[in-house]
Amino acid sequence: MTSTTEPDLGSSLDARSAAQRSVDAAISSRRSVRAFTARPVARATIEEILAVAARAPSGTNLQPWKVTIVLGDARQRLSAAIMAEYNDPGRMREHKEEYAYYPRQWLEPYLARRRKIGWDLYRLLGIGKTDKEKMHAQHGRNYLFFDAPVGLIFSIDRILEQGSWLDYGMFLENIMVAARGRGLDTCPQAAFTTFHRVIARELALPANEMVVCGMSLGYADHSKIENSLVTEREPVSGFARFLE
Numbered sequence: 707m708t709s710t711t712e713p714d715l716g717s718s719l720d721a722r723s724a725a726q727r728s729v730d731a732a733i734s735s736r737r738s739v740r741a742f743t744a745r746p747v748a749r750a751t752i753e754e755i756l757a758v759a760a761r762a763p764s765g766t767n768l769q770p771w772k773v774t775i776v777l778g779d780a781r782q783r784l785s786a787a788i789m790a791e792y793n794d795p796g797r798m799r800e801h802k803e804e805y806a807y808y809p810r811q812w813l814e815p816y817l818a819r820r821r822k823i824g825w826d827l828y829r830l831l832g833i834g835k836t837d838k839e840k841m842h843a844q845h846g847r848n849y850l851f852f853d854a855p856v857g858l859i860f861s862i863d864r865i866l867e868q869g870s871w872l873d874y875g876m877f878l879e880n881i882m883v884a885a886r887g888r889g890l891d892t893c894p895q896a897a898f899t900t901f902h903r904v905i906a907r908e909l910a911l912p913a914n915e916m917v918v919c920g921m922s923l924g925y926a927d928h929s930k931i932e933n934s935l936v937t938e939r940e941p942v943s944g945f946a947r948f949l950e
Contacts (some may be wrong), residue, residue: 732886737937739891740827740847741930742854742922749777751888752856752923759880764873771877774909776857777931784857788849788901802849803899804916823937830931848897854924859898859905861915874918881921891926895919 752775766769776784791797809816825835833840851857858881862874882892897904897919906916926933 728887729883732883736882736886736937737891737933738893739922739926740795740852740932740935741927742891742924743850743927744853745853745925746855747890747924751890755881755884755888755890755923757862758884759877762873762877762880763868764877768866768870768873770862770870770874771913772861772863772915774859774861774911776859776909777855780849781855781857783858784905787904787908788898789846791845791901791904792849801900801903804902805899807896807899822914823935826937827932827935830935845897847922848895849901851920851922852893853927854893854922856923858921858923859909860913860918864914864916871918877923878919881923885923889925890923893922895921 754771760769760771791801814818818926828834828837828841828844831840833844845949847853859876860874862870878894882894885892896919899917902917905911906913906915911917
């Protein structure tokens, strides 16, 4: 005579709820962190994050992402090479992004949102609208990876088109969410695209690859005021509509 065990629906629901809370917490707690501690991140952890992130969907499984991870001396060399250009006004004028990340013409509501986050951050840091030197210094911290121990530079094959860039965005988001699930923080940085020629030289990127962006990865320094910034989001009613 066989026996059957009734499924424990309560436990199943609890597990589902716990998984949902975990995923939602990782997504909703993701922010752009602009100050990190020196606490190292194990290489095995970085590899785990990238392996998880690589499950992102991509059209016909093209998997367009390529990542160069810079640690220790390599990170410092890259930062130094970029900062040498960034801090020289004459040489700085020679650098320009390869692709337009932002709109060429700013309209509302995008302009107001851009201005708000900029001034909210500067207000926390005590930077006024005429403090050009302080603004320059703060922006330059991008190229130091905000002192994070791990820097990531993302590139893509030039032959790939807009669809692959959409896929790439999902890969980047997966990295950030997987990092949060491990107690780590990130800052995705389009700022690196300005210095794509310096990056290509320092990292020996092949000519067929274009720099997509950079990213800082590490443990947030919660003692720094800039990490108290929480950006606003539109409610669902502000960007979605339901048709029945």
